[in-house]
Amino acid sequence: MDATTQPVANRTIADLPGPPSLPIVGSALQMDRNRMHAGLEQWAARYGEAYTFKLVSLRVVVVSNPEVVATVLRDRPDTFRRSSRLEQLSREFGFLGLFSASGETWRRQRPMVLAGLDPTHIKAFFPTLIEVTERFARHWGRAAAAGTAIDLQADLMRYTVDVTAALAFGEDINTIDAQQDQAIQQHLNHILPALFKRMFAPFPVWKYFPNKEDRAIPGHLQALQSAVRGFIARAARQLDEQPALRERPVNLIQAMLAARDRDNSGISEGDVSGNVLTMLLAGEDTTANTLAWLIWLLQRNPDALRRASEEAKAVLGGRTCARSIDELARLDYIEACAYEAMRLKPVAPLIGCEARKDAVVAGIEVPAGTLVICLMRPGALDAKNFEAPLQFDPQRWLEGAGAAAHSLGSSKRVVMPFGAGPRICPGRYLALAEIKMVAAMLLANFEIAEVSTPDGEEPQERLALTMYPVGLSMRLRAASSDDPAVTPP
Template sequence: MTTLPPGPSTPRLMQAVAALTKPGRGFSRARERYGDAFTINSPLFGRALVISDAGEIKQLFQAGADIADNLEPNLGRVLGPGSLFALAGDEHRKQRKLLVPPFHGRRLAAYEQIMEQETLREFATWPQNRQFETLPSMMRITINIILRTVFGAEGAEFEQLRDLLPRLGKLGSLLAVLPVPRVDWGRWSPWGRFRLMREEYDAIIERLIAKAERDGDLDNREDILALLLQARYDDGTAMSHRDIADQLLTLLSAGHETTATTLAWAVERLRRHPDVLRDLTEEARTDGKTLLEASILEIQRTRPVIDMVGRRIRTDQVRLGRWTLPAGMTVLVSIGLIHQDPALFPDPQRFDPHRFVGTKPDLYQWIPFGGGARRCIGAAFATMEMSVVLRTLLREWDLAPTTLPDEPWHSRGIATAPAKGGLAIVRKRTLYDQHATRSADAPTAS
């Protein structure tokens, strides 16, 4: 017999509007009223179970693909049928196996220099001593990094993709959380405009692939496009060009807007915690990274840019913790709610990076990248990128603290960003400033 917890009784359209216009608030109120699990009615998923209990989340993430697999509908609607988001079961496992090598070890380390170059290039355009939004700047940094490390783009293709991909990603992010219309109005509709942009994207990728194959120097390239052209499945077959295009777009989706948004939240959080900002600045100027790594974890805990991940139940009468679920049931994991669980994170509203100093988070409790077999494949890449950008910021610029109220949450479709764009006021550090810091840190003669 199916057993589900109670939940909000408002119509599904009202629940959807609340989720988009007041991200995070609805789930918080539902938890206060119904506890750590409740049932919602969603235009995308229908009746869905929302969970935030650590034990039930762990059980769901550890379940085999025959029990709980890919959430439907998913981002595959906009990223393509060859995307990791669209694939399930063995097909997902085979594609993921091909994509793992670029994000580990030597390959990953090779991208650090590119990350720093693009960060310095963008920071050189920053205004001094006046307030500005950092989110657009962070977006430019992450798109340029991905174009070079993932797409291997340069020249005309680089410029074309740099213009196209932000527009494609912004529209796709909105469409991913909206129902597909039954009537296609062509270029006069959002879906029609998206399809035209996707056709333009596919044509550019075909040119990049043709250029790479014509040059014949794939072994000496580090970009992920080159690696995917050389990758082979267990039976020796290569990826189709369409699947490569889908996976490159998937990596863009997973590593562009979400990373940039987290960096904007980092600016917003650090400006409001001057003690942490001061300690981070001192650490960065001595090439330390312990507090920086902990701060990135705490920023993602307190300001996760993706609010939930999910699974679709595949077999009937599945027992998940206290609940018995029918086949076809959607289970949504609330990242925001588990990150605010006081039993896991004491005083959860407090921004305190020291809670992660000297310890690694439990990946079934700290879940900004999702979890289990479908955890974000680019998590290590994104973490390195955030570390490089913030380290460079702390070394090169003085970031002014503020006593202004926290920036509200703002839904951008898939990601949730600071409503004012992560406002900052900065001053470029001079050589005298850097020398003075080093002198202050140096031991004095007795």
């Protein structure tokens, strides 16, 4: 039965276990924001699949059973929404867009964003994806030739920002070749952590006692907004010069501008710029960090690395990168590696859902205003759902795999890296295309000499909206002479 619509609740929040709580602050002092996901997972191990705590005045219920999680996620937008604090902060930051919007605004925007990121668009966009991936290959080719260490996360973010800007705005911003201080994401890199910090801060200290970083935020926002105004102005000029584009827009920004100019569309100037920023933010870290975790996991698992490299070389057949969606579709093992990386290292390890009205979750009465945090990883690491759950074993994702404890279908019900229900990630086709493009390019053209952290230990997980590996650096060698190699220009 649908847990959120059960007619009768059999317990209340007061019946739930949870960590100790102090007057006024609740459990806030026990939480390390940078590792909040890990703290909440530890509490789940101690208190079970449903527990509660207070964050100052906010009542939080945490659930981790995959069925309950999926039910809550599907019960949007009517019963649950994203947190109102996220919506308010996004409005203040100027990027209220599909991710943070709720109600009618979300309903109006969702079809437009979906259309801009659907598989047909990805197919039409493929030649540009090839161009950006080849540019990235040349960039890594230069690092391999010079023997320099690559800051893995930073480089991957350059790639994902370039791809998102090209697909959603038709802009070639080429941050891959830009100087560090010119790259648009140096602003994003300050804004995302600030947003996350403010979302879970017990008090709005940045308003009354701003530190250096807080004082720098308006400057970063201004720089980003000026770039966004440039994208919008150029797209508006294209619509003026080619009015046919209003009926058949080729990218998201054109579609939104055309809608803005139609009567009663309900799309405002702010919606357009909010979504331009949302695309940059939602498409950057998520995909880049998933790729960083994937590359690290492959490097640690030589058998999987060898098989993935063989597949990449066979499918690419001596070329630098895949040439078509059909070629990408043949990278089955690499896709399985990506799902296995997202099972072990989900970059979105928690999804917050605020109850818009009184609800029932797993038999618990949840009053309106309660924040329900869905933990995405405990089910994926549970031996009930996967054999040897801590092992990186991509084979378990391939149909008919002997090692799989469950079918592919049920694995996908437990592992939900892109969320679920009406708000499931609309960028998932693009993300998988990018992940497979980069992984195949890397494995077919280079040998990974090293992927390491400064202290030689496993990379720490840190949460700043997305969960990323701290300090990964990579060294590459061009693949041996009988293999294809990327020649630096």
